[in-house]
Amino acid sequence: MSRIKRIPAVLLAAGFCISAAGSALFLPGTGLTAEASSSDKTILRVCNWEEYIDLGDWDEEEVIDLESGDIFGENSMVSDFEEWYKETYGKEVVVEYSTFGTNEDLYNMLTLGDEYDLVCPSEYMFMKLMAEDMLVPLSDDFFDGEDENNYYTRGVSPYIRNIFDTHEINGENWSKYAAGYMWGITGIVYNPEVLTQEEASTWKILDDPAYSRQVTIKDNVRDSYFAAVGALKADLLTSEEFRTAPDYAQRLEEEMNDVSPETIAMVQDYLQDVKNNVYSFETDSGKADMITGKVVANYQWSGDAVYTMDQADEDDYELCFAVPEESTNIYFDGWVMLKNGIRENAEKQHAAEAFINFCSRPDNVVRNMYYIGYTSVIGGGEDPRVFEYLDWSYGAEEDEEEVTDYPLGYFFSGDPGDEDYVITAPTDQLNRQLGTQYPSEETISRSSIMIYFDGEKNDVINQMWINVRCYNIKDVPVWIWILAAGILAGLFFLYVNARRMRKMYA
Numbered sequence: 001m002s003r004i005k006r007i008p009a010v011l012l013a014a015g016f017c018i019s020a021a022g023s024a025l026f027l028p029g030t031g032l033t034a035e036a037s038s039s040d041k042t043i044l045r046v047c048n049w050e051e052y053i054d055l056g057d058w059d060e061e062e063v064i065d066l067e068s069g070d071i072f073g074e075n076s077m078v079s080d081f082e083e084w085y086k087e088t089y090g091k092e093v094v095v096e097y098s099t100f101g102t103n104e105d106l107y108n109m110l111t112l113g114d115e116y117d118l119v120c121p122s123e124y125m126f127m128k129l130m131a132e133d134m135l136v137p138l139s140d141d142f143f144d145g146e147d148e149n150n151y152y153t154r155g156v157s158p159y160i161r162n163i164f165d166t167h168e169i170n171g172e173n174w175s176k177y178a179a180g181y182m183w184g185i186t187g188i189v190y191n192p193e194v195l196t197q198e199e200a201s202t203w204k205i206l207d208d209p210a211y212s213r214q215v216t217i218k219d220n221v222r223d224s225y226f227a228a229v230g231a232l233k234a235d236l237l238t239s240e241e242f243r244t245a246p247d248y249a250q251r252l253e254e255e256m257n258d259v260s261p262e263t264i265a266m267v268q269d270y271l272q273d274v275k276n277n278v279y280s281f282e283t284d285s286g287k288a289d290m291i292t293g294k295v296v297a298n299y300q301w302s303g304d305a306v307y308t309m310d311q312a313d314e315d316d317y318e319l320c321f322a323v324p325e326e327s328t329n330i331y332f333d334g335w336v337m338l339k340n341g342i343r344e345n346a347e348k349q350h351a352a353e354a355f356i357n358f359c360s361r362p363d364n365v366v367r368n369m370y371y372i373g374y375t376s377v378i379g380g381g382e383d384p385r386v387f388e389y390l391d392w393s394y395g396a397e398e399d400e401e402e403v404t405d406y407p408l409g410y411f412f413s414g415d416p417g418d419e420d421y422v423i424t425a426p427t428d429q430l431n432r433q434l435g436t437q438y439p440s441e442e443t444i445s446r447s448s449i450m451i452y453f454d455g456e457k458n459d460v461i462n463q464m465w466i467n468v469r470c471y472n473i474k475d476v477p478v479w480i481w482i483l484a485a486g487i488l489a490g491l492f493f494l495y496v497n498a499r500r501m502r503k504m505y506a
Helices: 077-089 103-111 123-131 151-155 158-166 203-207 221-232 248-256 261-277 285-291 302-314 346-359 362-372 385-394 427-431 433-437 455-470 478-504
Strands: 016-019 022-025 041-049 064-066 069-071 092-100 179-190 215-218 280-282 297-301 320-322 328-338 403-407 422-426
Touching: 041 346, 064 362, 064 385, 069 362, 069 385, 077 092, 077 346, 077 362, 092 103, 092 346, 103 123, 123 328, 151 346, 151 362, 158 179, 158 328, 179 221, 179 302, 203 215, 203 221, 203 261, 215 221, 215 285, 221 248, 221 261, 221 455, 261 455, 280 285, 285 297, 285 302, 297 302, 302 320, 302 433, 320 427, 320 433, 328 346, 346 362, 362 385, 385 422, 385 433, 403 427, 422 427, 427 433
Parallel strands: 041 092, 215 280, 215 297
Antiparallel strands: 016 022, 064 069, 179 297, 179 320, 179 328, 403 422
16 A cells, blocks of 8 residues: 655746746746747647646655556656657647636636636536637547547546536537546545544535534535535435436436526525534635544545545544535536637647647656646556556555455446456545545446536526625624614604704704
8 A cells, every 4th residue: 555645845836837947937028938939939828726737856755666667756747748749749849837726716817818728627617618619629630549649538537538528518518628637526524533424425514503613615606506405405316216217317417506596595595504504614724624623524625635634644633535425516627728829820739739648648647646636537548557556545455354346447447347447445445535536436426517507697696605605684683673773763863853953944
């Protein structure tokens, strides 16, 4: 069994470029860097999530020794890409790499005029970019499985490929415009000394008074809305009739993305109750709050859940992960090319697609997964290194007694019964890091995406969120209303009396 994954210590600052020669500042007013202003170099502007790519500089003891060979991150992924591109295609490319903090931050950057060639938003945001006709479709050459450098199309998980091929915006498949990067599910990180797995396996824990001020929820409208719908529709979603319906997957997606006026109103009421029950709405602090014991349960994305459990393990403090029985959100971050960046420039598009492929090469997939803790959409195809890394990370030691065979054929080969993709793991890993990073087929069967909401629906949802986060008018005590009414009546009396006096002395 390997030790835990590495925790990045360096944060890339937006506005800097990583190149083979080192970091380089942008030249004011040019959009180029000092090293990249000559016309014989292709400038590729990439914008990704913070701390979401291998920055290299690994310690010597961090070598990942797989059966197929060692993997080691000496340089940053970006500088290695620049070198690989020159060696492979005989052309120089310089990557201007910057970062964003949220999908909404990225969208605001784009609407304010920032220009990028390649960005990596989450699924609902790249759906929005598709709907607004802001994207360049991936080229036919990108999908050529005979090209040995097309690591994405040759290695993407069949399970992930199917989702991208079958989900549409305006009649066009995701896969025409987006290539997956990382994926995961949402659930509850919990302290097993306080909660049972059954207690943690429901969205209802968010407003459970038994855990008042001991639970955190995500501070964004989409994740919180999803959890609220799951809690409100729990009886339906867990019913035998609903679960066994032949169109279960379609119906689940419809229910979890219900934005009818009635449901929005119920969600607002529910989240206002949750607001009074939880310890906090948070985006990043929940991990630390779990590790320090401030809270006993934390609504979390699976990648951050793995990080949280890893850190707790270092302090000999065990945490687990539960997936709500009602449903879990399956999320994706994916690479898309922007029209206002590519501008029909064939060299830029080639470099952008090559960057996606380089990040999809199995050894680089392992580097990124090890460095950031999230799960790649790449299974590896005929290359075994991604699966070997999974076994290296979570496989049981030879002398361990409580072990379980954990099949993952659905992800790696598309065949749930494929015996080549079964990990013998410690039994407790099924509700810890392994089961979090690679959910079982049963868990993934009750997953749903969050679909793109159009402008009108999005406005209504956002207003609901403002109502929840800013102030809950229902919390105003009756005596306050009585006092306010009395003050208004008094002011009105004084106003009327003053007008009468003015008329008397006019």
